[in-house]
């Protein structure tokens with residue numbers, strides 16, 4: 001993706017709230033999803049984790065033990081924000097790795113279940129596809145590889161053989177994500193490493209928002225930031241909550257408490273239970 005084509009898009013783009021696009025482009029597939037005719041859906045969906053255990057291959061150690069929880073999927077008027085807290089080494093990141101498809105549970109299921117108006121499941125649960133999950137791991141800026149913001153975001157996108165149409169969609173999606181996280185005032189030619197701590201986190205989020213995920217997961221989004229950047233990221237998360245279902249793992253309970261609708265404590269040994277935040 002040439003930076004010049006992105007700059008062209010940037011100048012003509014009007015900032016607006018991000019809506020999940022029915023024609024999200026998958027760089028992985030190098031193809032465009034054609035908009036479907038929208039049918040009217042009643043009811044709601046939930047991300048459901050049921051009896052998930054995880055034992056790393058070749059070990060006898062259960063890092064997660066029958067973890068079960070559910071988080072309602074984004075709805076028009078309300079987007080749930082979940083927070084998992086607990087002692088270091090209890091298994092929180094391990095759980096996120098399963099949710100994002102990096103590892104597979106040893107047993108149990110991670111699904112999306114649709115419910116009808118009567119509160120009963122109206123179809124079989126669907127396995128949660130990793131493509132529908134955006135994840136920002138701890139200290140994402142440590143993994144920046146490119147010399148410009150544009151290259152950092154478009155890293156891994158199709159460079160050749162993709163049609164102009166695909167590239168235009170990617171550029172629009174990029175610009176939309178950049179606007180959404182408030183990076184639109186920053187030149188896409190800028191070196192990502194020269195950004196402030198808070199803006200680096202914004203960039204890491206923008207990368208995940210190019211294709212609007214159904215579930216956005218953040219591992220310790222405030223870790224390692226100074227007070228100003230922390231406040232900046234909290235404000236951004238409040239903004240994201242208006243549009244997406246967000247699941248966060250964090251030790252920073254006080255700062256995030258106002259955003260949280262559901263919370264769980266992870267106990268050593270990988271035991272999860274629903275618990276109000278102790279703040």
Ligand SMILES: Nc1ncnc2c1ncn2[C@@H]1O[C@H](COP(=O)(O)OP(=O)(O)OP(=O)(O)O)[C@@H](O)[C@H]1O
Nearest residue numbers: 056059061063086087088089090091092093094095
């Ligand atoms: N592949 C592995 N093999 C064996 N043990 C592992 C493996 N991966 C992680 N662990 C161990 O599993 C436990 C849970 O790790 P995890 O990173 O999920 O904890 P956490 O709750 O996220 O901790 P923190 O809050 O410090 O980030 C830790 O004791 C860790 O050392």
